[in-house]
Amino acid sequence: xxxxxxxxxxxxxFTSYYFGRKKALVIQxxxxxxxxxxFYGYYLAAWCAAPALIIxxxxxxxxxxxxxxxxxxxxxxxxxxxxxxxxxxxxxxxLAAGTYTGDITNFLDESANKYIQLKGIANSAKVxxxxxxxxxxxxxxxxxxxKNDRMREPVEIFLKWxxxxxxxxxxxxxxxxxxxxxxxxxRFFQAVKIFDFIFGTHWYPAKTFVRDGQxxxxxxxxxxxxxxxxxxxFFIAFIAMCVAIPxxxxxxxxxxxxxxxxIRKYAKPIIEILAGIPTVVYGxxxxxxxxxxxxxxxxxxxxxxxAESALAAGAVMGVMIIPFISSLSDDxxxxxxxxxxxxxxxxxxxxSETVKKVIFPAALPGIVGSILLAVSRAVGETMIVVMxxxxxxxxxxxxxxxxxxxxAQIVVILIGDQQFGDPKTQSAFALGISLFIVTLLxxxxxxxxxxxxxxxYE
Amino acid sequence: MSKIKAENVNVYYGSKQALFDVxxxxxxxxxxxxxxxSGCGKSTFLRCLNRMNDVIEICRVxxxxxxxxxxxxSRKLDVVRLRENVGMVFQKPNPFPKTIYENVxxxxxxxxxxxxxxxxxxxxxxxxxxxxxxxxxxxRLDEIGTGLSGGQQQxxxxxxxxxxxxxxILMDEPCSALDPIATAxxxxxxxDLKKEVTIVIVTHSMSQxxxxxxxxxxxHLGKLIEFGPTDKIFxxxxxxxxxxxxxxxxx
Numbered sequence: 172x173x174x175x176x177x178x179x180x181x182x183x184x185f186t187s188y189y190f191g192r193k194k195a196l197v198i199q200x201x202x203x204x205x206x207x208x209x210f211y212g213y214y215l216a217a218w219c220a221a222p223a224l225i226i227x228x229x230x231x232x233x234x235x236x237x238x239x240x241x242x243x244x245x246x247x248x249x250x251x252x253x254x255x256x257x258x259x260x261x262x263x264x265x266l267a268a269g270t271y272t273g274d275i276t277n278f279l280d281e282s283a284n285k286y287i288q289l290k291g292i293a294n295s296a297k298v299x300x301x302x303x304x305x306x307x308x309x310x311x312x313x314x315x316x317x318k319n320d321r322m323r324e325p326v327e328i329f330l331k332w333x334x335x336x337x338x339x340x341x342x343x344x345x346x347x348x349x350x351x352x353x354x355x356x357x358r359f360f361q362a363v364k365i366f367d368f369i370f371g372t373h374w375y376p377a378k379t380f381v382r383d384g385q386x387x388x389x390x391x392x393x394x395x396x397x398x399x400x401x402x403x404x405f406f407i408a409f410i411a412m413c414v415a416i417p418x419x420x421x422x423x424x425x426x427x428x429x430x431x432x433x434i435r436k437y438a439k440p441i442i443e444i445l446a447g448i449p450t451v452v453y454g455x456x457x458x459x460x461x462x463x464x465x466x467x468x469x470x471x472x473x474x475x476x477x478a479e480s481a482l483a484a485g486a487v488m489g490v491m492i493i494p495f496i497s498s499l500s501d502d503x504x505x506x507x508x509x510x511x512x513x514x515x516x517x518x519x520x521x522x523s524e525t526v527k528k529v530i531f532p533a534a535l536p537g538i539v540g541s542i543l544l545a546v547s548r549a550v551g552e553t554m555i556v557v558m559x560x561x562x563x564x565x566x567x568x569x570x571x572x573x574x575x576x577x578x579a580q581i582v583v584i585l586i587g588d589q590q591f592g593d594p595k596t597q598s599a600f601a602l603g604i605s606l607f608i609v610t611l612l613x614x615x616x617x618x619x620x621x622x623x624x625x626x627x628y629e
Numbered sequence: 630m631s632k633i634k635a636e637n638v639n640v641y642y643g644s645k646q647a648l649f650d651v652x653x654x655x656x657x658x659x660x661x662x663x664x665x666x667s668g669c670g671k672s673t674f675l676r677c678l679n680r681m682n683d684v685i686e687i688c689r690v691x692x693x694x695x696x697x698x699x700x701x702x703s704r705k706l707d708v709v710r711l712r713e714n715v716g717m718v719f720q721k722p723n724p725f726p727k728t729i730y731e732n733v734x735x736x737x738x739x740x741x742x743x744x745x746x747x748x749x750x751x752x753x754x755x756x757x758x759x760x761x762x763x764x765x766x767x768x769r770l771d772e773i774g775t776g777l778s779g780g781q782q783q784x785x786x787x788x789x790x791x792x793x794x795x796x797x798i799l800m801d802e803p804c805s806a807l808d809p810i811a812t813a814x815x816x817x818x819x820x821d822l823k824k825e826v827t828i829v830i831v832t833h834s835m836s837q838x839x840x841x842x843x844x845x846x847x848x849h850l851g852k853l854i855e856f857g858p859t860d861k862i863f864x865x866x867x868x869x870x871x872x873x874x875x876x877x878x879x880x
Contacts, residue, residue: 431686432686508723510719510721510723511723511725511726512684513681513684513717513719513723514719514723514724514725514786514789515725515735516681516684516712517679517681517712517716517717517719517790518712518713518716518735518736518739518789518790518793519708519709519710519711519712519713519736519739519740519793520709520735520739521709521739524739528725528735528739529725532726532727533725533726
């Protein structure tokens with residue numbers, strides 16, 4: 172029903188676009204148009220679709236809760252809790268849909284009938300109202316087309332609002348995500364002191380699990396110390412950057428300054444393919460190929476190496492990040508004006524001197540920005556770490572041992588069945604928000620550095 | 630006395646020929662002006678003299694260009710040494726985004742000319758003085774060179790070019806981005822510099838060519854149409870095309 176209605180509105184909007192354009196051509200024969208004919212079409216189409224779709228959306232949002240209130244009115248005298256009422260409503264809905272399998276009481280049956288009835292009324296009302304709105308707004312718009320009112324401005328304003336709503340949506344979703352993280356994190360910090368979280372050195376949330384009851388507060392104190400996770404996260408990111416920065420930068424320099432047009436044409440897309448490989452693939456590459464390889468080499472040298480070493484995970488993560496750094500630094504170095512290169516070559520500087528003394532310093536802010544973006548990507552990377560670096564949160568600086576990261580722990584905490592309201596589950600949100608703050612800071616710094624670089628040449 | 634002798638120079642950009650059999654003798658410690666309409670090949674020729682065409686991948690140069698009997702258009706030539714001897718000033722001022730001091734010290738540093746900090750200070754000061762910029766910037770040598778005005782930037786580029794004491798300076802329309810006052814300063818500077826160095830200048834302004842140069846070459850469609858003393862070219866050219874261009878009938 173809803174699908175038909177929306178399709179109908181959209182089809183009608185298309186029709187009115189063509190109709191409006193035709194009408195404009197008719198008007199053109201007798202008087203001067205106020206805008207191009209297509210604007211007459213846009214005007215009619217916008218007036219046709221926008222009001223009807225807005226009302227439709229609002230209706231769809233509010234209808235269920237209104238129907239629910241009507242149904243549950245009959246149960247107000249029974250002194251039921253919120254959860255029990257919810258259960259009853261679910262039963263009623265299931266009964267109405269014919270999927271209910273429990274005992275059917277008279278009362279429930281009555282409610283179900285009432286539900287079906289209400290739904291029917293609501294549906295007919297919706298169709299009637301939307302048709303009325305369509306007729307009203309279309310005739311209003313058609314009248315101003317006939318009067319040959321100004322058409323361009325309303326269409327432009329309408330487009331501005333469409334764009335505004337789209338960006339508003341994006342912003343609201345972001346804010347929503349941040350707040351949902353924040354509220355759960357706050358609940359977590361009610362159970363665990365923020366001091367214990369930030370400075371504690373033991374991460375072992377599983378030991379707080381107690382069947383049917385509140386865990387011992389003494390246990391809580393020592394179970395949620397995030398230091399090993401922060402350390403592990405930055406340690407693995409550090410290993411990744413040790414791989415990615417030299418290779419990425421050098422290949423960026425090669426691509427922008429040394430490679431001929433032919434090589435560049437093929438090499439750049441190939442490097443960028445690295446960025447297109449799903450991280451899961453990197454993950455099992457790290458876990459099944461690089462990890463055992465590192466272990467074997469280590470064993471051959473007489474070292475104790477874990478099969479899930481930080482080194483393997485970090486190295487593979489570094490490979491994943493190479494294209495970010497090489498591609499971005501290639502772009503910023505290519506953007507350095509050619510006349511600076513000419514100036515340097517004309518002084519008798521060689522290619523490497525020009526790169527070292529002119530191109531690289533001029534591009535440095537952009538390169539730093541690209542590296543910071545890459546770091547924030549490394550800090551937030553999950554899949555490789557989950558698969559290749561183990562899940563035990565060891566506080567270690569030995570790249571050959573296994574360690575764990577914030578992201579990996581969030582995965583561990585939230586896969587499978589969880590209990591909401593349990594500090595163990597909520598700790599994931601606390602970890603999430605701390606990760607978010609770190610990457611946000613890195614991104615802000617990176618963007619401001621990049622912006623500073625742009626100002627220099629414009 | 631001849632400083633640079635070019636014979637039958639042909640230049641190709643890919644399959645397109647940009648210069649046709651250009652032969653020219655550039656005299657020592659004189660200003661030679663190259664004039665002609667846009668796209669006539671005068672800048673291309675200029676860039677042959679310090680091998681800047683090497684930077685352009687598809688560019689191919691044929692023929693012989695000799696400077697003091699050294700063949701410039703040869704694979705064996707050390708381009709770094711050549712460019713140390715043949716400086717260049719570009720159309721758009723292009724100081725490096727470094728300090729004024731570092732801009733001038735750039736050449737002496739990469740060629741290892743100065744042995745000590747004092748010597749380097751001396752080179753920077755002399756170069757800036759020769760470029761008539763010293764008095765304006767002596768108190769702010771550690772400011773960024775790109776922060777200067779257009780005319781100052783161009784004089785900074787000239788100071789940068791003369792810091793390695795080249796024998797020849799090539800100027801590719803050095804005043805086209807500057808206002809009349811800055812242009813006058815640069816022209817005065819060219820006049821001073823020619824006591825010590827050979828200057829080849831490409832210019833769109835015929836009055837500038839008449840003011841600063843002793844010899845003038847007129848290029849058209851990749852050919853050197855006429856070359857001779859500036860007075861003769863401007864007052865009594867042999868070639869009808871030169872006459873038409875000088876009097877503003879085309880170009």
